[in-house]
Amino acid sequence: MFLGATAGMRLLSQKNSSQAGDIFAAVSRVLGQAPLDFWGAELLAGQAEGALGWITINYVLGMLIKYSFSGEWIRPPEGTLVGALDMGGASTQITFVPGGPILDKNTQATFHLYGSEHRVYTHSYLCFGRDQMLTRLLARLVEVGLPPEEAQVKWDGLGPSAGLKATSLSSCRAAPGPWSATHVTTVATGPRCPRPPCMSHPVSTPHPLQTWPGTSRWKEQGTLGPASPPSGASSTSPAARAEDTVPSMGSTSPPCGAGSMHAHLTSPTQAFSNFYYTFHFLNLTSKQPLTTVNATVWEFCRRPWKQVEASSPGQDRWLRDHCASGLYILTLLLEGYGFREETWPDIEFHKQAACPTGRWHRYWLDAGLHAEPDRRDPGRGARPLAGGELRHLGGWSRLCGADSPGYSWGCGSPPPVAPGLSWAAPGWTAAPARAFLSS
Numbered sequence: 001m002f003l004g005a006t007a008g009m010r011l012l013s014q015k016n017s018s019q020a021g022d023i024f025a026a027v028s029r030v031l032g033q034a035p036l037d038f039w040g041a042e043l044l045a046g047q048a049e050g051a052l053g054w055i056t057i058n059y060v061l062g063m064l065i066k067y068s069f070s071g072e073w074i075r076p077p078e079g080t081l082v083g084a085l086d087m088g089g090a091s092t093q094i095t096f097v098p099g100g101p102i103l104d105k106n107t108q109a110t111f112h113l114y115g116s117e118h119r120v121y122t123h124s125y126l127c128f129g130r131d132q133m134l135t136r137l138l139a140r141l142v143e144v145g146l147p148p149e150e151a152q153v154k155w156d157g158l159g160p161s162a163g164l165k166a167t168s169l170s171s172c173r174a175a176p177g178p179w180s181a182t183h184v185t186t187v188a189t190g191p192r193c194p195r196p197p198c199m200s201h202p203v204s205t206p207h208p209l210q211t212w213p214g215t216s217r218w219k220e221q222g223t224l225g226p227a228s229p230p231s232g233a234s235s236t237s238p239a240a241r242a243e244d245t246v247p248s249m250g251s252t253s254p255p256c257g258a259g260s261m262h263a264h265l266t267s268p269t270q271a272f273s274n275f276y277y278t279f280h281f282l283n284l285t286s287k288q289p290l291t292t293v294n295a296t297v298w299e300f301c302r303r304p305w306k307q308v309e310a311s312s313p314g315q316d317r318w319l320r321d322h323c324a325s326g327l328y329i330l331t332l333l334l335e336g337y338g339f340r341e342e343t344w345p346d347i348e349f350h351k352q353a354a355c356p357t358g359r360w361h362r363y364w365l366d367a368g369l370h371a372e373p374d375r376r377d378p379g380r381g382a383r384p385l386a387g388g389e390l391r392h393l394g395g396w397s398r399l400c401g402a403d404s405p406g407y408s409w410g411c412g413s414p415p416p417v418a419p420g421l422s423w424a425a426p427g428w429t430a431a432p433a434r435a436f437l438s439s
């Protein structure tokens with residue numbers, strides 16, 4: 001067993017590295033004493049998180065290798081490989097095989113699987129996970145004058161006496177780069193980013209987001225560009241805009257960093273984790289066209305809160321987040337990644353990076369586990385290669401990249417790594433794989 005920590009821990013390690021180290025040590029100590037073949041715990045770099053999600057998807061979909069009718073292992077063509085969009089609580093990742101060269105080598109991951117070299121574009125946007133986005137949105141709402149009693153309604157455990165302070169809400173706000181208050185203000189009042197090369201389409205006129213009036217927690221506060229409200233919305237000058245949560249500039253900004261990426265995202269794409277939860281709640285995971293998705297999100301956001309609550313009993317925990325989350329997802333996918341009406345059908349929303357039957361879970365791989373199915377999949381035949389190879393992969397996921405470097409406990413020395421991301425894995429081939437790999 002190999003344990004990989006993701007963005008939440010990357011943030012903590014930035015904020016309080018000794019606390020992060022204590023957690024790693026404690027987890028390693030406990031797991032080390034458990035009756036497990038524990039290899040160690042490691043803080044994964046963002047690139048690793050993105051690349052592992054991509055590998056998992058393509059692995060479980062059988063895109064990396066197939067067993068042919070004639071009894072041979074064959075490699076499906078590169079063009080059939082599936083892109084991966086992942087959104088956790090603290091970061092969001094995009095990974096795909098680009099149609100052309102990857103100019104910024106920091107966004108390239110190269111690894112060998114089943115005898116093939118794979119080169120993917122991958123980027124992890126720290127602070128663009130859903131929880132961090134919601135926290136920053138709340139901070140922004142408070143900053144622009146929404147009374148804490150109003151804003152804090154959204155947040156469990158933050159009562160009026162909590163002394164809500166925008167700046168203390170999120171470690172992302174204190175993070176270097178585009179998260180300074182000055183930057184947020186700039187984003188709020190000016191263009192989000194110079195259009196070319198960030199965006200190839202005009203920025204829409206801001207629309208008011210009028211949601212949940214009465215006991216509203218988002219009173220006419222936000223607006224999103226391409227995710228336009230249907231006609232009839234009032235045109236209140238927005239005090240705060242939900243798009244503030246997708247700041248511009250800097251290497252961690254999806255709008256600038258990933259804009260026009262869709263041009264290269266030619267294959268089907270699976271969006272999972274937090275991309276899925278909200279869209280599933282809104283019944284938007286069945287390949288609805290973009291116009292329907294947009295209208296549904298806005299319609300939901302406009303419903304009176306009492307009605308929202310009444311129509312979704314037992315959903316309290318995340319109910320209050322679905323409006324902002326839905327708008328954020330739309331903004332990220334449209335403005336950040338550049339999806340359009342025509343390319344929208346390429347996105348499939350799944351709970352996990354998994355096949356539709358959902359028997360696999362990406363974290364099994366993220367965590368560097370053996371990536372074994374919970375039960376044998378008869379449709380896939382005997383697969384002696386996969387578990388062994390991926391176990392090696394997980395155990396060697398030492399990476400170099402632009403994101404915060406990982407550190408590890410209890411693992412041996414990493415193999416040499418190539419620039420960008422590379423699992424150089426000489427000798428990692430499991431014995432049963434050798435015949436195939438040498439072919």
Ligand SMILES: Nc1ncnc2c1ncn2[C@@H]1O[C@H](COP(=O)(O)OP(=O)(O)OP(=O)(O)O)[C@@H](O)[C@H]1O
Pocket residue numbers: 006007008009087088089090091092129130131273274277278318
């Ligand atoms: N059923 C659900 N509905 C809505 N949101 C959910 C649901 N279950 C989990 N979440 C949200 O999913 C997030 C956690 O997802 P995930 O486990 O993918 O993130 P993580 O691995 O902690 O994130 P990161 O990799 O960024 O550290 C949280 O934002 C949580 O609020």
